[in-house]
Amino acid sequence: AQSVTQLDSQVPVFEEAPVELRCNYSSSVSVYLFWYVQYPNQGLQLLLKYLSGSTLVKGINGFEAEFNKSQTSFHLRKPSVHISDTAEYFCAVSSNFGNEKLTFGTGTRLTIIP
Amino acid sequence: KAGVTQTPRYLIKTRGQQVTLSCSPISGHRSVSWYQQTPGQGLQFLFEYFSETQRNKGNFPGRFSGRQFSNSRSEMNVSTLELGDSALYLCASRGGTDTQYFGPGTRLTVL
Numbered sequence: 001a002q003s004v005t006q007l008d009s010q011v012p013v014f015e016e017a018p019v020e021l022r023c024n025y026s027s028s029v030s031v032y033l034f035w036y037v038q039y040p041n042q043g044l045q046l047l048l049k050y051l052s053g054s055t056l057v058k059g060i061n062g063f064e065a066e067f068n069k070s071q072t073s074f075h076l077r078k079p080s081v082h083i084s085d086t087a088e089y090f091c092a093v094s095s096n097f098g099n100e101k102l103t104f105g106t107g108t109r110l111t112i113i114p
Numbered sequence: 115k116a117g118v119t120q121t122p123r124y125l126i127k128t129r130g131q132q133v134t135l136s137c138s139p140i141s142g143h144r145s146v147s148w149y150q151q152t153p154g155q156g157l158q159f160l161f162e163y164f165s166e167t168q169r170n171k172g173n174f175p176g177r178f179s180g181r182q183f184s185n186s187r188s189e190m191n192v193s194t195l196e197l198g199d200s201a202l203y204l205c206a207s208r209g210g211t212d213t214q215y216f217g218p219g220t221r222l223t224v225l
Contacts, residue, residue: 036216043118043204090157095118095170100145101170101212102206 002027002093006105013081014113021076021108024093031057031072034102036091044090050074061085086112116141118207118217126223132193135220139186139207145169146188147214148180151202160203163188192222200224 007022025031032051036044050060055067065076074091093103119138128131141144147170148160159172163182180190186207194197202221206214 034213043120043218044206046213046215049213092157100147100156100160100162100164100208100214101172102147102149103159106156 002031002095004091004093004103004105006108008093008108009068010109010111011104012045012111012113015083016080018079019077019110020044020111021089022068023076024075024089025072025074025093027093027095029095031093031095033067034094035074035076036090036092038088038090040041047076047089081110081112083112083114100104115139117207118215120205120220122220123218124221126225127195129195129197131195132191133195133222134189134191135186135203135222137153137190137205137217139188139205140209140215143207143209144186145184145208147206147208148190149204149206150174151204151219153199157204160190174211182201195224197224
């Protein structure tokens with residue numbers, strides 16, 4: 001069984017400041033890891049994904065994440081946030097053995113303070 | 115390429131009724147998954163279809179069912195609606211990669 005823990009339910013950050021959204025996972029098999037963003041009244045948009053290879057993954061809108069196998073973490077970072085980054089962010093995991101089921105964390109609401 | 119489309123976007127039903135939601139995947143994608151999103155339970159996997167066959171199922175009662183057609187379009191049905199079924203229902207399609215692309219969702223309100 002897999003599980004995902006997003007340690008912070010809400011993160012307020014001043015505009016142009018850096019941010020880190022934390023994600024830890026638990027799995028008995030190798031995994032794929034994803035970050036999705038959800039803007040109000042919309043579906044989920046893929047920010048970035050880790051499938052294999054380099055542990056530093058770059059995504060859209062200036063976000064990046066680092067896969068740390070020893071710490072079972074996949075934290076999301078952005079060096080300078082903008083008002084438009086206000087949204088809910090979800091970390092998700094799936095088994096890389098053909099299991100198409102995504103297991104999501106509970107989400108982190110990022111609020112940018114002008 | 116057009117994205118995943120879901121219809122209708124909003125739906126209001128009363129307890130005891132049934133509802134059918136539709137999802138059209140990205141062209142060429144053969145896998146369609148459904149998720150339920152609620153404030154209390156978060157995002158939960160319902161089921162996944164590939165080439166008209168259900169391959170994977172989440173932990174939901176039998177009132178929740180689905181199907182997939184030969185053109186990969188999928189429908190999910192909820193019978194005997196309960197207040198707790200009020201949620202955003204998200205559909206995701208997957209092609210040859212391991213990435214699921216989500217539609218905008220159908221917001222179901224049960225009164």
